[in-house]
Structures are given as C-alpha cells and as structure tokens.
Amino acid sequence: MRTRVTDMLGIRYPIVQGGLARIAYAELAAAVSNAGGLGQINTPGLTEPEALRAEIRRCRALTPYPFGVNFPIGRMDIAPLLDVALEEKVALVAFTAGNPAPWIRRCEGHGVRTLVLAAGPELARKAEAAGADMVATVGFEGGGHIGRSEETTLVMVPRVVDAVKIPVLASGGIADGRGLLAALALGAEGVEMGTRFVATVEARAHDAYKQALTAAEPDQTVVIKRSMGQPGRALATAYTRRILELEAQGIGRDELLGWVSGARNALGASEGRLEESYVWAGQCVGLIREVLPAGEVIRRMVEEAEAGLARLGHAFGR
Numbered sequence: 125m126r127t128r129v130t131d132m133l134g135i136r137y138p139i140v141q142g143g144l145a146r147i148a149y150a151e152l153a154a155a156v157s158n159a160g161g162l163g164q165i166n167t168p169g170l171t172e173p174e175a176l177r178a179e180i181r182r183c184r185a186l187t188p189y190p191f192g193v194n195f196p197i198g199r200m201d202i203a204p205l206l207d208v209a210l211e212e213k214v215a216l217v218a219f220t221a222g223n224p225a226p227w228i229r230r231c232e233g234h235g236v237r238t239l240v241l242a243a244g245p246e247l248a249r250k251a252e253a254a255g256a257d258m259v260a261t262v263g264f265e266g267g268g269h270i271g272r273s274e275e276t277t278l279v280m281v282p283r284v285v286d287a288v289k290i291p292v293l294a295s296g297g298i299a300d301g302r303g304l305l306a307a308l309a310l311g312a313e314g315v316e317m318g319t320r321f322v323a324t325v326e327a328r329a330h331d332a333y334k335q336a337l338t339a340a341e342p343d344q345t346v347v348i349k350r351s352m353g354q355p356g357r358a359l360a361t362a363y364t365r366r367i368l369e370l371e372a373q374g375i376g377r378d379e380l381l382g383w384v385s386g387a388r389n390a391l392g393a394s395e396g397r398l399e400e401s402y403v404w405a406g407q408c409v410g411l412i413r414e415v416l417p418a419g420e421v422i423r424r425m426v427e428e429a430e431a432g433l434a435r436l437g438h439a440f441g442r
Contacts, residue, residue, distance in 0.1 A: 125426070127313035128291040132237055132257060133215055134190050136160030138314025139304065139422055140239075140260070140293055141321045142268075143194025143218060145169060145386070146393050150179050152326040152418060154186035159419035160426075164192045164218060168386060173204040180212045190215030192239070197222025199386075203230075210234045218260075221269065225254035241295075243271025244280060245287035258291040259284065260316040266296030267319040267345070267406030269356040278310070285311035299408035301428020305436075308429075319406040324418040331415075332396030333403050340409040348402060349384055352377055359405040361398050 129138045139161035141148065145168040153163030165183060170176045176193070183191055193209040195202045198221055206227060209217055218239040219227055228238050232255070240251035242259045251259050261284040262270050263277025271280075277296040285292050291314070294307035299320040307315045322329050323337045336359060344360045351371040358364050367383050382388075384402065392401035416424075 125429070127308075129258060129293065129314035132291070133162050135162050137422060137426055138293075138308075139425065140164070140192075140314060140316040141418075142295070142316050142318030143167075143196070143220060144318055144322060144327070145196070146390055147322055147327050147329045148194070149328050150183035150186055152321065152324065152328070153191045154183050155324070155326040155418035156321065156422065157187045157189040157191045159422040160189075161422050162190060162192060162216065163187075163418075164194045164216070167193060167195050167202065167205050168199065170205070171200060173208045176205050177208045177212060180209065180214060184212075192216030192218055192237075194218045194220065195227070196220050197224065197227065202227070206230060210236060224251060224256065228255045239293070242284065244273065244275065245283050248284045248288050248292070252288045252290050256290060258293060258313075259288065260293035260295050262316075263294075263296030265342075265357075265407040267357050267408075268404040269354060270296065270347070272353065272355060278306075281307065281310040281312050297406060297408050299406075299411040301425040301430075302432055303408070303411075304425055305429045305432045318404070319408050320412060320421060321418060322405075323412050323415050324421060325415060326418050329393055330396030332398060333393055334415045336398060336403075337405055337409050338413050338415060340405065342407040342410040345405050345407055345409065349380075351375070352380060352384075356404060357406055358402045359398070359409075361402070363399055364402050367402065 127138045137160040141156040141163045143166050145166045148166040156163030216237045220241040224240045237257045240256040242248040242251045248259045263280045264274045281294045292312045293314045293316045294312035295316040298315045323334045346360045348367045388401050391397045392403040
C-alpha cells in the first residue's frame with residue numbers, strides 16, 4: 125500500500141490520524157504510528173510550549189516511528205508551539221483553518237513535511253501555491269469543522285485531486301477499509317480520520333463520549349456554527365439542538381461564542397457531560413460499533429481494504 129504520502133512520511137500505510145483537539149496526545153499518536161499509520165498530537169490542549177515539548181518527547185519514547193503535530197490557525201498564538209515542533213524535528217506539521225502561508229514559510233529549511241486542511245479545490249490550490257507538501261480535504265460528512273459548502277467527500281476528493289499536483293488525503297465519512305479503498309479509487313493517496321480514532325482505547329476522550337459514538341447513527345449528528353461561517357458537525361444532543369435553535373433565532377456572534385467555546389467542548393470531550401456541551405462527530409458514527417485499540421482499527425482497515433481489492437479484481441475478471 126505505497127503512495128506518495130507513505131513515501132513522504134516514511135510510514136507503512138497511508139492512514140493519518142486527525143488532530144482531535146483535547147483528545148490526541150502521545151498515547152494515541154504513538155499507537156497509530158506503531159501500527160503503521162501517522163499519529164498526530166493536538167495543540168489546543170497544550171497551550172504552553174514546554175508542555176508540547178514534553179508531549180512530543182513522551183510520544184517519541186513510545187514509538188520509533190514518525191508522528192506529527194496539528195495546529196489550528198487563528199485560535200491562539202501558534203508561533204511558540206510551532207518553534208518547539210520544529211526544534212524537536214517532528215515528521216509532519218498540519219495546519220487547519222486560516223492562512224497557512226506564513227506558517228509554511230516558517231517551516232522551510234527544517235526538513236519537516238507540511239499538511240494543510242483544504243475544503244475544496246480553490247483552497248487546495250492556494251495551499252499548494254504556499255508550498256504545502258500535501259492537502260487533506262474534508263467532505264460534508266466529516267466531524268468537527270467542515271467546509272462552508274455541503275459538498276460530499278465522494279464529489280470533493282476527485283475535484284481536489286484534479287486541481288493540484290501534490291498528494292491529497294481524503295477525509296469525511298471514512299472509518300474502515302472500505303473507505304480507505306474508496307479514497308484511493310477517487311485519486312487520493314491516503315486518508316485522514318478523526319471520529320474513528322476518538323473511539324479508541326488510547327484517545328484521551330471520556331468514556332461517555334466514546335460510547336456515545338458507538339451508539340449513534342448518521343442522522344444523530346448536526347451541523348452547528350453555520351451562522352458564524354465556521355460550520356462543524358457535532359453529536360446531536362439537547363445542547364446542540366439548543367444551539368441550532370439559537371442560531372435560527374438570529375443570536376449574535378458574541379453571545380453564541382459562549383455556547384461553542386473550547387471550554388464548553390471540553391465538558392463533553394474530557395468530562396463526559398454530553399448534555400451540557402457539544403462534542404464533534406462525523407456521520408461515520410454509523411460505521412463505528414465498538415471502542416478498539418488504535419492499532420486494531422488500522423489492522424482491520426488494512427484487511428478490509430485488501431479484501432475489497434480482491435473482490436474488485438474478481439469483479440473485473442482478474
């Protein structure tokens with residue numbers, strides 16, 4: 125299962141774990157990397173540079189394989205944190221939201237690969253022009269922040285692949301080997317998965333959150349924050365339904381911020397108080413039925429993809 129993504133990152137399988145704010149720390153990143161994918165450490169939960177350095181070093185003690193660090197642009201000053209990641213020589217730095225160009229320039233000369241989350245062809249072309257090594261594009265099915273259009277992964281991925289020359293990772297609605305195989309068939313050279321890796325043993329998410337994902341169906345997710353121009357797919361709860369009501373009523377941006385703050389998200393993600401908060405979840409919850417070790421998730425994905433490829437070969441008489 126060799127693609128430009130596996131060659132660039134020095135990994136066995138083209139499976140990248142999403143940034144997962146407040147959830148993805150050394151244990152999860154190392155488990156994914158040990159299984160042949162590429163794990164990432166989140167930064168929103170690590171606001172102090174030395175805290176990130178400690179997490180990177182802890183991850184390095186848990187795995188000899190490459191891993192990355194994920195940076196959301198515009199929510200905090202990422203400069204001191206990025207400097208730490210570069211000093212520690214991580215394999216990949218990923219940028220989500222905002223303009224990645226100045227941050228990509230800051231990475232030049234450090235031997236690190238750069239990944240940019242780009243919702244659609246136009247943003248992918250801008251990321252490529254800025255010097256990104258690869259882009260990940262997330263369709264409407266995805267969990268967390270998605271693009272402003274309602275374009276699905278099935279349509280968006282080939283459009284992005286046609287728009288750029290750099291490798292593309294498919295994201296949104298992918299949780300198993302069938303999704304991986306489909307992504308490769310669409311022209312992507314790997315996948316980035318978030319929701320599936322929340323429901324893993326190593327993820328630092330509350331068990332109530334993990335179990336809620338395994339019990340949910342695709343129609344038990346909702347898109348909040350549309351009125352802010354920052355749509356994101358979350359698990360449907362009384363709390364998120366109230367957010368939708370407030371948005372429909374025309375609540376002001378400043379007042380809505382109190383409902384969708386990072387601290388409010390942490391109540392659900394870290395403390396399990398799901399009815400008092402919002403937690404991110406993609407429509408792929410309909411494919412997740414148990415909490416597994418991250419390595420087992422990857423092992424099963426690879427087996428499913430290989431079985432699917434054999435099935436397709438048979439269908440084409442090969």
